[in-house]
Amino acid sequence: MLSADSDIELQLLIEAIYRKYHYDFRCYAPASLKRRVTAAMARLNCHSYSQLQHRVLHEPAAFPELLDHLTVPVSEMFRDPSYFHSLRAAVIPVLRTYPSLKVWVAGCGTGEEVYSLAILLREEGLLGRTLIYATDINPQTLQKAATGVYDVQRIPSFTENHRRSGARSSLSEYYTAAYGRAVFDKSLRKHIVFSDHSLATDSVFAEVQLVSCRNVLIYFNRDLQDRAIGLFRDALCRKGFLGIGSKESLRFSAHTDAFSDLIAADRIYQRRDPP
């Protein structure tokens, strides 16, 4: 099949998903979206994007399965320990000055980053006055995130990352391991609200002091990146903080002037006052 033809089919599939289910992948970065859809096609036993489109439109059960393939990013707790180290050093001292705190983890996936931040805030004595909004577009992923259950085989690397993030306690204080699974402490969960939210189609829902959105923007094209970064700017309070992935950048964004570098190496920015 000519690749131009399959590109048309892929665009039609994405359009069909948008019209029927209102999930908007039209502004996702095309190269990795194509890889994800192609991988999903094989798992759903389809031979072409058109066949997948047919199934998605006519079999209600097929869409959630496809959505899982399109959205689940693989993350880990305290990924890039130096990011969390810098949060402790440069952001936490400012957050301490607020009587109450709101944090937004955008595109939280299965929750690894959310629990990492909750643990960090507890270690710094701030979790008690914090509410963390954890949002994602995939309801199944959010459910999984809300359970706070991870394969126990992943714990050693989580523990090592946590240690390198400047830990003030042992990670083992925050989970119970049994039957091959590690269940994270329900008392962390009390400070987290998991909610369905799309950076592509929804708007700002709260004023927050910190937005953490790492390795989510890489899946967006530049228009959608601009939309998302605009939401973060509008959600952040005066001099609020934004953390993004270690290879993501505000350099190519329309909103680059809305932020100043705080810790450039760890991609932590601070909202500038509007002129």
Add this chain to the structure above:
Amino acid sequence: MKGAALSGGRIDAVVIGASAGGIEALSVLLPALQPNMVVAFFVVLHVPRERPSLLVEIFQRRCALPVREPEDKEPVAPGTVYFSPPDYHMLVEKERRIALSADEPVHFSRPSIDVLFESAADAYAERLLGVILTGANQDGASGLEAIHRAGGVTVVQEPESALMPFMTLSALQRAPADHVLSLERIADLLRTLAGPVPASEAQSAPQ
């Protein structure tokens, strides 16, 4: 057609994939690049993910072209060597920007050679050259096939000259290679294909 066009101006980009033994192989190829080269080079080398990458530092000292780890959505600059950042896949978009992804490993690898090669085949079609070097993994074979299907030039290091021949053999099994060469000959080929358009050809171009 392909054989006739083996000169500068034939391609816009070169993708290179290597695994075990790759640092040594790249130490032959990258120093052979010349400052007047006008194509972009993308390199995936499998490295242990927990170690911060020193590749840029190592190769910048030995390479006449700028060597860097790209940021997401960075525009592709001709005459630059891009190393995939550790623990990310590196892809090229059709608008000639670099995109990164943290999707699951492919062939136990992130970055994966297949991911780079397949996206670059989409982005550059016949104006791409792909090189598979030494390695003990089958990553890259399906990517090289994609480059072949898109009309690009496929190059595989001679298995007998590779420190670990498995990756080159897997690639040869999967995709027809236009050239199977020693590292020195691959360096020669890159100097020819990735250099500026020869003056004679530029002059004889149709008005």
